[in-house]
Amino acid sequence: MHTVIERSTRAHLTASDLHVARGGRPVLTGVDLVVSAGDRLGVVGENGRGKTTLLQVLAGALTPDAGSVRRTGTVGVADQEIPVPPQRSVGDLIDVELAGVRAVLRRFDAAVADLAEERPGAERAYADALAAAEAVDAWDADRRVDLSLAALGAVDDRARPLDTLSVGQRYRIRLACLLGARHDLLLLDEPTNHLDAGGLDHLTARLREHPGGVVLVSHDRALLADVVTEVLDLDPTSDGRPRTYAGGYAGYREGHRAERERWAAEHREQQRERQRLSDDLSAAQNRLSTSWRPDKGTGKHTRATRAPALVRAVHRRRADLEAHAVTAPEPPMRFTPPPLPALPGATLLDATDVTVHGRMDRPQSLALSSGDRLVVTGPNGSGKSSLLAVLAGRLEPSTGRVHRSRTARIGLLAQESPPPSRRRALDVYDAAIGRLVSAGRLAESDVVPLGALGLLTSRDARRPVSELSVGQQRRLDLAVLLAARPHVVLLDEPTNHLSITLVDELTEELGGSPAALVIATHDRQLLRDTASWPRLAL
Template sequence: MCLLNEEENVTTLTLPARDRAQLTCAGVRVDRGGRTVLHDVEMKVSPGARWGVVGENGRGKSTLLHVLAGLLPPDEGTVHRVGTLALAEQEMPAGDERTVGDFIDEFLAGARAALRDLDAAAKALAAQRPGAEQAYADALEAAQALDAWDADRRVDVALDGLGAVSDRARPLATLSVGQRYRIRLACLLGAEYDFLLLDEPTNHLDLAGLEYLTARLRAHAGGVVVVSHDRALLADVATAILDLDPTRDGLPGVYGGGYAGYREGREAELTRWEEEYQQQQTEHVRLQHALSEAQNRLSTGWRPDKGTGKHQRATRAGALVRSVHRRQEDLHRHKVTAPVPPRRFSMPGLPARPGVVLLRTEEVTVEGRLPQATNLSVTSGDRLAVTGPNGAGKSTLLSVLAGRLAPDTGRVHRARGVRLRLLGQESPRATHRRARDLYETHTARLVAAGVLQEGEVVGLGSLGLLTSRDAGKPVAELSTGQQRRLDLALALAARPHVLLLDEPTNHLSIALVDELTEALHSTDAAVVLATHDRQMRRDIADWPHLAPARHRPADRGAGARGR
């Protein structure tokens, strides 16, 4: 957390600037470890503006927040700040001897000081001391600017809305990371800064907390810059999007119109990029072919028939030489200036088995984890969304369907030869084997076991999930998001008839989640999906839903076709 003086840019208590608040950066570049993390970043955050910052892991999103907050000087460019500002980072310090009350007092120090100054000025005014009238007027203006009388109530409301601990005597050290994070977020919302810089603020929030945060950010009178992979938050809150992923011109992408404008603009940009790259590649190949043909004619095709004069042969040879030189110059002048566009996810064709019940459960329960007897039936092309709060048994049900967990009661029927694959919530323990080798070994085993035919094997590169460079790295060196991409590739490699997905959006980029969602709508395979992701739930709102619950009678009719 930091408060910034509008002139000195040093940490101090100051009054909010409100309508005069400004937060801008221009030409910002940051280098770290011999590589450029940010370059040519420009932003203008005014009161009422809400910026979303997106991009793959390692693109410099958190670094940008540090630059805007004044915690990290850029290697190039300028940052201008007028008003109060607070930063909520993703991480929280583990060792903290303060209480919840101490923590709140630090955030409300300005309001506390303003009220103390007002009391002192009132006493001086009553004692008719010289200059007391002006001192009282100044103190009253400061208290009103901070709305100091209401500060504690605002924090209490935010603590309740986010489901945070409100006991001010509670030591922070006794709380979980998520509990401490919610307390800090409540303080930020209650303190009413001119600018809020939030790094993945939806972490550790339940549905009620997410809805409260969304409403508060939309109502915030100041500016907001939020780094997030939460598409629902961006769709509901952001008025503009800064995209730090690669673009055709190498500059960060800026999109108006909120998240919808970003999706439309980014898609159009990628399409133009791919078309330009393909056109330049095609022209380059054409010129290479023309040069090759000219060289072949020079070496073999120019020789005239017997009896032709030497003069004619020489003239023809010279023309062919000039043709070769001309085509060499054409090829030299033509350069592929468009950078290679990013790979898109390509779902392999998953097979269908029409008329066959691929998967069926009868009165399935798991003691303590899935108490509600569950019946469902899945055929090719079926879609089923498994919803419910934490602990309702969603992951347990998927594990039972996949055969990883035996039910305590009931039965699971799987069609003969059916291929089922489960993408779990978290990646297995990372190995030091290269991602490509792990994938190839996996597909070889599927072929050896008769699960796949040789012609059904899908190459890792064709999926568009990992770059060639990342595929050559040991799995342990991949980021969490890259490991998650590898997990998805391994699940799809089996070309399953039934795809079971448990929180599939975890750790994946916005672009990939959008592409995956689109592919799930069109695949011939059956899909059973459990998710808390609000945007994905909106995207699959028309799917049949199954909601396991611990404390209500079993809904025995739920199924993939709404039975």
């Protein structure tokens, strides 16, 4: 059975050549987009690329420095942060979000009254009011909100004060209102941040059947794969302008990869040509210095007459080199982990009946050898992080035992980074690897420089860790982990704070590693990508 969805013909959003700078730094450069009824545009990019800024511009909350935005139809916005006016209740928030629907119903009621009194023009006004109410199914709006409140696990007590609720609860209430209000255009900023599995399923279904247009900023790869029809990528490109990819999330992944490969190939070719021209100039200069000054004796006249031609050749080569420009900027780094080792024939880690009081009360047992794979699943609070910390030796179990091979290196990427220091990222990295070398746990020949991993630029590597973004700190954690060449890799929610591109590269690169790999995650796309791996459900 197929659901027939009446598309909102009013929904239309156009942005042309948007430019926004803050503090003298470009945030958005040359953004163009068109969203009509039935379009669901995903917006992706690294932290700091202007995704939230773009939504603010599209909503009219921020005026761009250049460019224009045209909106047709009603607009519903779900920001990451929701201010809480004093003494406002859940019901007040619902009334604010459904104000447009309430206004449509008031116009309809007025039109009915005019029609009953046979006022001039009442029939036309009634027809218009009826069409407007039917377009948003206004009579069913409160029921739709109630259904979404329940599906998203949100508070439905309309008398409850908003300031007694968590940020997540307030966000879920607003999201439920937006899904029920049937706005022509929905602008959503990271809507999955505060949702459980049931809420994610409900959001996905509502967005797929939304009759208007949607602009969705998200790092949730599963939501993007299930919902969007196009993707706007704000990450750097070879010409500095954003790219829009058709074909949904799959089209974006394919197009993004091809774009990066073309960019890298063009940059390499321009670098090779410049090197060739530089070599030609050096050769011409060498010929001039060795050929125009004749040795004493024979050939003096012949060699002297060659000098003007050699000088002209040098000038030509220098002019060719100066005329050649490397127009393709340095392409973005690609994640390149060092080879991870195996210890064949050995049990690297063996845990028997381990528990952690108050965190993981049900005993868990597992054994890992080289090449083993395991995905640990379970709801928040079930003990996934505690189990990985016990396996890594960072947390003592309350009961049970853990045996680790003396020769095995075990590395853990914790869910949160350690408190940031004022030390440079490069110094933190070098110190961590230096300790392993000094202890005889890592050979000098196995040490890789931070820059070789493709996780931090040379500029960011020289910045204090406290000045790095959360995502950059997470990249440093990953660099320290992998540079230690672990035989067992434990990853706790590895998609947190990492870009879509890096997560895809991490999954691809580590998937074929000979090291043992354990991942604790609730990320739906990562669960899909590891569907063939054994599962441990807590």
